[in-house]
Amino acid sequence: MNPQFLADGILTGALLGLGGVGLTLAYSILRFANFVHGDFLTVGAYAALVVAGALSQFLGGSGIGPFSFGWPLIVALPVAMAITGALALLLDWLLFRRLRRRGEEIVLVMASFGASLAVRSLIEFAFTPEPKYYSRDLQIAMPLGFGVRATPDQLAVVVLAALAGIALHLLLTRTAMGRAMRAVAENPELARVAGIDPARVVRATWWLGGGLAALAGVFLGLTVQIRPYMGFDLLLPLFAGVILGGVGSVPGALAGGMIVGVAEALAVPFIGAAWRGGVAFLLLLAVLLVRPQGLFGMER
Amino acid sequence: MTGTLSYLAFFATEVLVNFIAVLGLNVQWGFAGLFNVGVAGFVGIGAYVSALLTVPPWHGAPGPGHIGGLGLPVLVGWAGAALASAASAAVVGVATLRLRADYLAIGTFGIAVALHELAANAQGLTGGPFGIAFIPHLLATVPPGGLARGFLDLAITALAAGAAWFAIDRITAGPFGRALRALAQDEAAAASLGCDPRRLRIQAMALGAAAMGLAGAVQASLIGYIAPDNFVPILTFQIWAMLVVGGVGSHRGALLGVLAVWGLWSAAGGLFAAILPPSMATGGASLRIVAIGVAIAASLLWRPRGLSPPGRIVSRFLR
Amino acid sequence: MTTLAVENIVAGYEKGLPIVRGVSFAVAAGEIVTLLGPNGAGKSTLAKAIAGLVPERGGGIALDATRITAPAHALVRAGIAFVPQTDNVFARMTIRENLEIGAAVLPRPRRAGRIAAMLETFPALAARPKLPAGRLSGGQRQMLAIARALIPEPRVLLLDEPSAGLSPALVAGVFSGIAAIAQQGVAVVLVEQNVAAALGIAHRALVLVEGRIAHDGPAPPLRDGKLLARLFLGRAEGAEAA
Numbered sequence: 001m002n003p004q005f006l007a008d009g010i011l012t013g014a015l016l017g018l019g020g021v022g023l024t025l026a027y028s029i030l031r032f033a034n035f036v037h038g039d040f041l042t043v044g045a046y047a048a049l050v051v052a053g054a055l056s057q058f059l060g061g062s063g064i065g066p067f068s069f070g071w072p073l074i075v076a077l078p079v080a081m082a083i084t085g086a087l088a089l090l091l092d093w094l095l096f097r098r099l100r101r102r103g104e105e106i107v108l109v110m111a112s113f114g115a116s117l118a119v120r121s122l123i124e125f126a127f128t129p130e131p132k133y134y135s136r137d138l139q140i141a142m143p144l145g146f147g148v149r150a151t152p153d154q155l156a157v158v159v160l161a162a163l164a165g166i167a168l169h170l171l172l173t174r175t176a177m178g179r180a181m182r183a184v185a186e187n188p189e190l191a192r193v194a195g196i197d198p199a200r201v202v203r204a205t206w207w208l209g210g211g212l213a214a215l216a217g218v219f220l221g222l223t224v225q226i227r228p229y230m231g232f233d234l235l236l237p238l239f240a241g242v243i244l245g246g247v248g249s250v251p252g253a254l255a256g257g258m259i260v261g262v263a264e265a266l267a268v269p270f271i272g273a274a275w276r277g278g279v280a281f282l283l284l285l286a287v288l289l290v291r292p293q294g295l296f297g298m299e300r
Numbered sequence: 301m302t303g304t305l306s307y308l309a310f311f312a313t314e315v316l317v318n319f320i321a322v323l324g325l326n327v328q329w330g331f332a333g334l335f336n337v338g339v340a341g342f343v344g345i346g347a348y349v350s351a352l353l354t355v356p357p358w359h360g361a362p363g364p365g366h367i368g369g370l371g372l373p374v375l376v377g378w379a380g381a382a383l384a385s386a387a388s389a390a391v392v393g394v395a396t397l398r399l400r401a402d403y404l405a406i407g408t409f410g411i412a413v414a415l416h417e418l419a420a421n422a423q424g425l426t427g428g429p430f431g432i433a434f435i436p437h438l439l440a441t442v443p444p445g446g447l448a449r450g451f452l453d454l455a456i457t458a459l460a461a462g463a464a465w466f467a468i469d470r471i472t473a474g475p476f477g478r479a480l481r482a483l484a485q486d487e488a489a490a491a492s493l494g495c496d497p498r499r500l501r502i503q504a505m506a507l508g509a510a511a512m513g514l515a516g517a518v519q520a521s522l523i524g525y526i527a528p529d530n531f532v533p534i535l536t537f538q539i540w541a542m543l544v545v546g547g548v549g550s551h552r553g554a555l556l557g558v559l560a561v562w563g564l565w566s567a568a569g570g571l572f573a574a575i576l577p578p579s580m581a582t583g584g585a586s587l588r589i590v591a592i593g594v595a596i597a598a599s600l601l602w603r604p605r606g607l608s609p610p611g612r613i614v615s616r617f618l619r
Numbered sequence: 620m621t622t623l624a625v626e627n628i629v630a631g632y633e634k635g636l637p638i639v640r641g642v643s644f645a646v647a648a649g650e651i652v653t654l655l656g657p658n659g660a661g662k663s664t665l666a667k668a669i670a671g672l673v674p675e676r677g678g679g680i681a682l683d684a685t686r687i688t689a690p691a692h693a694l695v696r697a698g699i700a701f702v703p704q705t706d707n708v709f710a711r712m713t714i715r716e717n718l719e720i721g722a723a724v725l726p727r728p729r730r731a732g733r734i735a736a737m738l739e740t741f742p743a744l745a746a747r748p749k750l751p752a753g754r755l756s757g758g759q760r761q762m763l764a765i766a767r768a769l770i771p772e773p774r775v776l777l778l779d780e781p782s783a784g785l786s787p788a789l790v791a792g793v794f795s796g797i798a799a800i801a802q803q804g805v806a807v808v809l810v811e812q813n814v815a816a817a818l819g820i821a822h823r824a825l826v827l828v829e830g831r832i833a834h835d836g837p838a839p840p841l842r843d844g845k846l847l848a849r850l851f852l853g854r855a856e857g858a859e860a861a
Contacts, residue, residue, distance in 0.1 A: 114597040
């Protein structure tokens with residue numbers, strides 16, 4: 001086995017894990033499969049592109065050290081996360097909140113499907129289907145040993161994704177809001193009589209899910225490219241990772257995303273790079289048939 | 301004049317092809333409450349299977365090693381298309397229907413993505429991005445392009461749509477439909493009366509997908525050519541918009557919905573082409589999709605029953 | 620001194636289908652009022668309506684003579700605590716996390732103190748604070764649920780069948796705990812099927828039949844069972860005839 005594929009898989013897996021966390025939170029707290037989530041990645045990537053482009057006039061456009069990105073993108077990253085979180089809240093306010101009150105989860109799924117289409121096509125309208133890049137600088141992959149090569153950007157992404165995962169774990173276990181989110185996910189009615197305001201938790205979930213999706217989107221844009229379909233194309237592997245890890249489990253989403261990413265990468269030498277979706281789909285079917293509650297999930 | 305007539309024939313043909321698929325979605329969603337996000341996938345399976353069954357062996361092979369091209373009769377191809385779609389829907393149903401409703405959505409979404417990938421990459425089987433050409437027409441005696449061919453296509457499609465409508469209406473009005481309605485109203489009560497909810501849902505899933513497969517096969521044989529990008533999520537959205545706008549649970553409403561949405565879709569295309577400069581043509585296409593997405597969301601919010609009130613049943617998901 | 624006043628409350632899950640049809644009663648500080656009645660009489664619905672979980676269609680509640688209408692989570696801050704019958708702890712979270720959730724409604728400086736106080740009151744919980752609540756025995760779960768509800772120092776404690784699924788020995792322990800809570804000045808409303816245990820600690824008993832109060836009086840006279848049987852059965856037969 002070629003360790004290079006494993007390394008590529010870890011990079012993809014880190015992105016899928018970050019993106020999947022928001023999806024699994026939405027699934028367990030808001031209780032529906034949110035098809036807009038993939039497009040949140042795209043929104044985040046384009047938001048960072050615009051903000052970084054505007055900032056590069058003041059902060060300079062060159063990369064820091066070995067990296068292709070500089071201060072503009074670093075500053076743009078939190079801004080893009082906030083923009084994406086705000087968009088998620090706006091969609092909730094316009095659409096999901098009203099449908100949630102009627103209590104029909106599948107109508108929510110459908111509405112998210114329609115919203116996904118609209119968001120993606122609006123991005124395509126505004127930015128054209130042409131791929132875009134944060135930097136035109138070519139990066140040289142450095143040898144890391146065992147025949148594995150990676151660019152400094154790729155290494156930065158894996159390290160930052162791991163840090164984000166740790167921060168998230170601390171947020172969910174050590175803060176009142178994190179515990180409140182887990183409480184609502186497990187038992188919404190008990191959470192209410194325990195004094196937790198469901199509306200606050202819903203808002204926090206959108207902020208967090210949207211923000212992490214934006215983070216994954218920027219990382220994806222940094223290591224691959226920025227396209228209107230970049231997030232939507234990732235939706236199936238994202239779902240596969242979330243279900244594999246166990247719906248509602250944040251460590252599960254991180255681990256599931258990693259497994260899907262590595263599985264896709266390991267399949268590449270045998271069946272070619274074009275079959276990623278098929279690998280995700282087969283993994284998904286296998287999990288649903290064998291262990292539908294996922295690796296970290298509980299029986300419901 | 302001829303141009304207008306031939307456009308009308310083309311428009312009506314497209315409406316009827318879509319109507320066949322909408323009928324299938326109506327069985328799944330309107331009667332059984334099953335949320336299928338992979339309509340385009342099931343239509344695509346029908347189109348590709350019928351093409352592989354009917355394309356003559358010496359034609360349509362885009363490259364060496366091309367499989368398929370059995371040269372079977374067109375009607376056999378259509379039947380095979382319906383069966384193949386139904387079978388793949390049943391597989392997804394078996395995997396997901398014992399779980400929460402949105403797993404089915406994810407599973408059908410997955411099959412659509414996987415099919416598109418298969419169509420785009422399995423060169424030997426599907427022609428890859430080049431697609432499959434020379435798909436035979438049901439009555440190839442009339443040369444393509446003329447008004448006569450337009451009306452012949454319309455007649456063939458009308459027959460196919462009529463047959464599908466009749467069959468689905470019979471089935472949904474009979475014991476199967478009654479069981480589905482009982483299931484929609486009270487699952488526990490229906491189960492206690494001897495209906496197996498999971499089995500019924502898998503059957504509804506398969507029946508609906510059969511209609512979608514047929515729609516794909518009919519379309520493929522009329523146009524004579526298919527490519528992966530005919531079967532992308534936008535098709536799923538269109539079929540959904542037609543059903544939701546038309547009124548869930550009513551076959552007649554579904555036809556109204558197809559007319560309304562396909563009319564708007566075509567008109568919006570013309571409008572954007574007229575008012576936007578040619579350089580923004582792709583932008584116009586995107587805006588058109590935005591309009592469909594907003595229309596779905598808005599009708600869910602304000603008119604969950606659609607334009608036409610349902611005849612007998614509303615899905616329990618849409619009160 | 621009346622702590623909780625329930626005034627002509629009408630409640631039900633769907634509009635036009637009230638389950639509780641106009642119930643009024645009052646609970647004083649330190650008093651235990653038990654809600655009894657046949658199955659389906661609306662006891663649990665009444666408790667959930669007071670806790671804000673079931674929509675009130677008419678009437679309302681007052682706390683310390685102040686009328687309050689608020690969503691369930693805000694009622695907790697106002698001083699009304701509710702312990703549901705089943706699934707009343709967060710099974711995937713640790714004992715300590717369950718208590719921390721209860722404490723989150725308090726101002727930050729008071730949280731640690733209240734959690735420590737609860738762990739002192741329920742030493743069985745203090746032994747392994749990192750144990751997931753799902754692994755606790757039935758009696759310990761009930762203790763944790765009650766401890767979680769008591770952390771914000773509520774004025775009113777609503778308990779929905781705390782004896783459900785417990786062995787008789789455990790029931791005695793839990794109920795003596797409830798009596799001790801009332802002695803500290805909490806107004807307790809106790810919904811129960813275990814009539815004997817409930818009447819053993821209650822000061823007053825309400826009998827609810829078909830969503831209305833059929834009897835309201837001191838608990839001790841009901842303990843011999845004849846009056847209670849007549850109240851339960853008399854109405855139930857009448858209902859069948861109608």
